[in-house]
Amino acid sequence: MTGRRLIPAVLALWLVVATMAAPGPADAQSTDSREMERARIGYRFSYTPTYQFETDMDSGGSFDVQRHFLRFDISRFIDRHWTVGLGLSLDYERWDFSGLDGLAGVDLWNEIFRPGISLPVIYSTGGKWRFGIIPSIDFAGASGAEAGESLSYGAVLSAAYAFGPDLMLGLGTGIFERLDQSEVFPFVVINWKINDRLRLTNPFRAGPVGPAGLELVYAPDDSWEMSIGGAYRSYRFRLDDSSAVADGIGEVDFWAPFLRVGRPMGEHYRLDFNGGAVVGGGITIEDENGNQLGKTDYDTAPFVGVTLKGQF
Numbered sequence: 001m002t003g004r005r006l007i008p009a010v011l012a013l014w015l016v017v018a019t020m021a022a023p024g025p026a027d028a029q030s031t032d033s034r035e036m037e038r039a040r041i042g043y044r045f046s047y048t049p050t051y052q053f054e055t056d057m058d059s060g061g062s063f064d065v066q067r068h069f070l071r072f073d074i075s076r077f078i079d080r081h082w083t084v085g086l087g088l089s090l091d092y093e094r095w096d097f098s099g100l101d102g103l104a105g106v107d108l109w110n111e112i113f114r115p116g117i118s119l120p121v122i123y124s125t126g127g128k129w130r131f132g133i134i135p136s137i138d139f140a141g142a143s144g145a146e147a148g149e150s151l152s153y154g155a156v157l158s159a160a161y162a163f164g165p166d167l168m169l170g171l172g173t174g175i176f177e178r179l180d181q182s183e184v185f186p187f188v189v190i191n192w193k194i195n196d197r198l199r200l201t202n203p204f205r206a207g208p209v210g211p212a213g214l215e216l217v218y219a220p221d222d223s224w225e226m227s228i229g230g231a232y233r234s235y236r237f238r239l240d241d242s243s244a245v246a247d248g249i250g251e252v253d254f255w256a257p258f259l260r261v262g263r264p265m266g267e268h269y270r271l272d273f274n275g276g277a278v279v280g281g282g283i284t285i286e287d288e289n290g291n292q293l294g295k296t297d298y299d300t301a302p303f304v305g306v307t308l309k310g311q312f
Contacts, residue, residue: 042075043312050305052278059296061100067305068092081125087118087136087205103285103294109142109250112237118207128162130170138208140179142250144240149247149288152178152236156206158189166193176208179236179249180290187211203227203260209235215260223263230257230276239285247288254281262307272307 047070054064068091075085091114100108116138123131134156141150154177160170170189176182189212192200197219202212213231220226234253241247258276265271278301285294 040077042077044071044073044075044310046071046307046309048274048305048307050274050303052301052303055278055281055299055301057100057283057296057298059100059103059294061097063095063097063298064301065096066094075120081123083120083122083124085120085122087116087120087134089116089118089138090114091116103283103296109237109239111143112140112250113143114138114140114235114237116208130160130162130168132156132158132172134205134207136207140235140237142237142239144242145238146241146247149241150179150238152176152208154178154183154208158206160189167191172206172212174206174208174211178208179238181236183208183234185211188214190214203229204231209233225260225262225272227260228258229260230255232256245285245287245293248293249286249288249290251284251286252281253284254278256303268310268312270307270309270311272309274305274307275303277302 048068050067050069052065052067054062056062070090071087072089073085073087075083077083091112093112093114095109095112097108116136118134118136120132120134136154136156138152139147139150140152141147154175156172156174158170158172160168162168168189168191172187172189174183174185174187176184187206188202190200190202194200199217199219201215201217203215204211204213206212210231210233213229215227215229217225217227232253232255234251236249236251239245239248239250256276256278258274260272260274262270262272280297281301282295282297284292286292
């Protein structure tokens with residue numbers, strides 16, 4: 001899946017968002033109705049570049065990774081029970097290997113592209129329950145992989161109960177078909193305001209790369225936040241269709257404990273600085289039928305990043 005092939009798909013996804021978000025003709029709506037319509041629609045975006053420092057592989061050689069994560073979400077409040085949305089994502093990774101010719105005879109990748117689209121549907125009862133289903137489709141491939149061979153799809157299901165104004169707790173399950181491999185994982189849904197300065201929550205949205213993680217957040221004042229958290233990540237992607245293993249599959253998995261410090265930047269924006277380590281990481285190579293050809297672990301690697309968020 002080359003960057004050139006991805007550009008039309010990504011532009012098409014953004015066009016869908018723009019079409020859905022666009023208001024009707026001005027002469028067809030009163031000022032009051034337009035204000036009410038805007039109040040029912042929420043927009044969020046985030047951009048996170050990270051750098052994972054060089055680390056050694058058990059099979060020999062080393063690598064470092066630049067990662068970029070872009071998210072754009074629209075949510076529409078239908079009524080007091082129903083909320084629907086549209087989420088767009090684009091992940092890009094730049095890998096720099098050195099000191100090796102390949103793993104199990106396979107030339108390794110330079111770039112990984114992962115665009116995706118999701119359609120969240122949330123239902124809240126008149127009481128304490130909140131149910132969610134988020135179907136999604138992702139394309140994940142190294143440079144040169146065929147888009148049609150790089151499809152992953154599935155859904156996240158969740159149910160949570162509000163035990164009071166300060167605690168929502170529940171369970172969720174992710175069910176995904178990821179390039180010839182079925183993946184099912186459970187996760188905890190939590191939003192617990194322990195006191196005025198401390199809360200425990202999920203830092204990420206569960207999806208095809210893994211569960212939602214956990215984060216303990218401390219707010220020393222009304223502006224700054226500091227937190228410690230972690231999550232497990234695992235993703236599969238199609239290899240170059242002209243490589244030694246044409247249409248093979250690469251898989252990367254790791255745990256990522258992290259620290260975060262951030263604060264609002266005006267009314268609508270927020271800036272966070274992140275740092276942590278990738279631990280227990282591994283790289284696996286499979287042929288196009290999912291048969292393992294090679295696997296290697298790699299050493300713990302620190303990473304740093306920054307996140308810019310906006311909400312309207």
